[in-house]
Amino acid sequence: MSKSVQELQGLLDEWAREASVPGAVVGIAHDGAESVFATGVSSVDTGLPVDTETLFMIGSTSKTFAAAAVLALVEDGLLDLDKPVVEYLPGLRLADPVARKTVTTRHLLTHSAGFLGDVDFTTGWGDNALALAIEQFGDLPQVFPVGEMFSYCNAGFQLAGRVAEVVAGIPFEDLVRTRLLEPLGMTSSYYLPWEVLTRRHSVGHTLREEGPVVEHAVGLTRADSASGGLWSTAADQLKWARFFLTGESAGEAPLSDETRDLLRAPQRKAALPFEEVGLSWLRTSHGDARLVRHGGNVANLQVSEFVTLPEANFAVTVLTNSAGGGVLGPKIVDWCLENLVGLPSIASATALPPSSPGQYTGRYETGDLAFEITDRDGALWAQMVVNIEDVPSPPAFEVVFVGEDVLARAADTRKAAARFLRDERNRVTSVEFGGRTARRRATVTG
Known part of the structure; x- marks a missing residue:
């Protein structure tokens, strides 16, 4: 020790x-x-x-x-x-x-x-x-x-x-x-x-x-x-x-x-x-x-x-x-x-340049929570959004890629923060964040 x-x-x-x-x-x-x-x-x-x-x-x-x-x-x-x-x-x-x-x-x-x-x-x-x-x-x-x-x-x-x-x-x-x-x-x-x-x-x-x-x-x-x-x-x-x-x-x-x-x-x-x-x-x-x-x-x-x-x-x-x-x-x-x-x-991971960042931007929803990816002058930012009245959302943070379809906070690349998932046609359809799997496409029922 x-x-x-x-x-x-x-x-x-x-x-x-x-x-x-x-x-x-x-x-x-x-x-x-x-x-x-x-x-x-x-x-x-x-x-x-x-x-x-x-x-x-x-x-x-x-x-x-x-x-x-x-x-x-x-x-x-x-x-x-x-x-x-x-x-x-x-x-x-x-x-x-x-x-x-x-x-x-x-x-x-x-x-x-x-x-x-x-x-x-x-x-x-x-x-x-x-x-x-x-x-x-x-x-x-x-x-x-x-x-x-x-x-x-x-x-x-x-x-x-x-x-x-x-x-x-x-x-x-x-x-x-x-x-x-x-x-x-x-x-x-x-x-x-x-x-x-x-x-x-x-x-x-x-x-x-x-x-x-x-x-x-x-x-x-x-x-x-x-x-x-x-x-x-x-x-x-x-x-x-x-x-x-x-x-x-x-x-x-x-x-x-x-x-x-x-x-x-x-x-x-x-x-x-x-x-x-x-x-x-x-x-x-x-x-x-x-x-x-x-x-x-x-x-x-x-x-x-x-x-x-x-x-x-x-x-x-x-x-x-x-x-x-x-x-x-x-x-x-x-x-x-x-x-x-x-x-x-844990060593910091090397930030990788994003390939076609526009394919990742958007809003991924799961009930009262959403994960938003935005492009700010060429840099990607992420935010967990809480859709509950009177409950504040945590602030947005800059993210970088540290692997294929894998993001980390730009301020700390030691641990992955999110991972995008693709369908059989190679389209980004969902994202893992905070343990959630949030999808862009429609639900099975609803």
């Missing part, structure tokens, strides 16, 4: 300011030792300092809890991953009749159900919120045939959560609490706002020219619990990491070793920036090292990272309260991998 973990506190303070992140917490577990660092404030309005017990929204890392809850029911013999979902939810409506008959829970947990994944359901905060959202699934277009493509699908995890609560006979949040959180001693993790508001918690911030500003919104509703609704602390996230790394549990282990391994084992190829997907868990590389990870982004208000390297018994989580966490989190993760674990740094 070339550097001491204690050096990270100063870097966290500095990098958070540079990224316009008002407050952040970093938790690290490595070879049985743990460290937690905090910086900044939970709200720029109150100035209340972030500490190691401050709750943050972990966003889509919540999907790993949903998948684990589903697998607990599989272990109970109550649920079969490869049985059509409609057998558990006979009243299920989907736009495509073939999808309704064939989509399985495994498809849902591997982002390959094919129906539109980025949608916003506002169905209140009652115990029936998830059921009311699923009643609207008949309106979701079937973008790909079931099982054909990986495209990151929040709606799929909502449906998986509904299957789990119906099979278990209790609300989804109670299932996760009793089967996972309590056995693991994760006593500072919550789904419901009335549980969070009485405890020290961070609020989300919008980035404006004058700096971070408190956004008076949560960014998710109860229907999003399975796909992204968990609040947690760095210490609790490290308990989740230790369970998956070593099987450690405060009480009786909620899952067998075989099931823990199954959740992380590759199931299929994924879309950039991911390489493979397990049952919820995402897999990428840092050089030759294989990372098992997740992370989350709640309406660009709270952004997190959760990365493990099993062979090094290493995990790091970064929790932040602004869109700047999208810069801060990866920077912290890379520093830890390179300076604590000792992995070599």
Whole structure:
């Protein structure tokens, strides 16, 4: 280990300011030792300092809890991953009749159900919120045939959560609490706002020219619990990491070793920036090292990272309260991998001149998200556009080609950001970005 973990506190303070992140917490577990660092404030309005017990929204890392809850029911013999979902939810409506008959829970947990994944359901905060959202699934277009493509699908995890609560006979949040959180001693993790508001918690911030500003919104509703609704602390996230790394549990282990391994084992190829997907868990590389990870982004208000390297018994989580966490989190993760674990740094790729850049420009849509490529005086720029009222889109950024049909940010060419896909006539028809596969052409149904 070339550097001491204690050096990270100063870097966290500095990098958070540079990224316009008002407050952040970093938790690290490595070879049985743990460290937690905090910086900044939970709200720029109150100035209340972030500490190691401050709750943050972990966003889509919540999907790993949903998948684990589903697998607990599989272990109970109550649920079969490869049985059509409609057998558990006979009243299920989907736009495509073939999808309704064939989509399985495994498809849902591997982002390959094919129906539109980025949608916003506002169905209140009652115990029936998830059921009311699923009643609207008949309106979701079937973008790909079931099982054909990986495209990151929040709606799929909502449906998986509904299957789990119906099979278990209790609300989804109670299932996760009793089967996972309590056995693991994760006593500072919550789904419901009335549980969070009485405890020290961070609020989300919008980035404006004058700096971070408190956004008076949560960014998710109860229907999003399975796909992204968990609040947690760095210490609790490290308990989740230790369970998956070593099987450690405060009480009786909620899952067998075989099931823990199954959740992380590759199931299929994924879309950039991911390489493979397990049952919820995402897999990428840092050089030759294989990372098992997740992370989350709640309406660009709270952004997190959760990365493990099993062979090094290493995990790091970064929790932040602004869109700047999208810069801060990866920077912290890379520093830890390179300076604590000792992995070599990733070399920058050489930028390649684009061939006929006009063939790539345009708008690629997937539900409430779009990916826009524009030509600015010969340079290509990209932007993820959020088509949700009052939810800001992150700023556009310049991109360069680093491989055939593969883009990276011009400011950092170490990692690919997007990949274009072509049809049998060699026409650019879709793009992979942020784990989504967005198409130019019409959907299968809709």
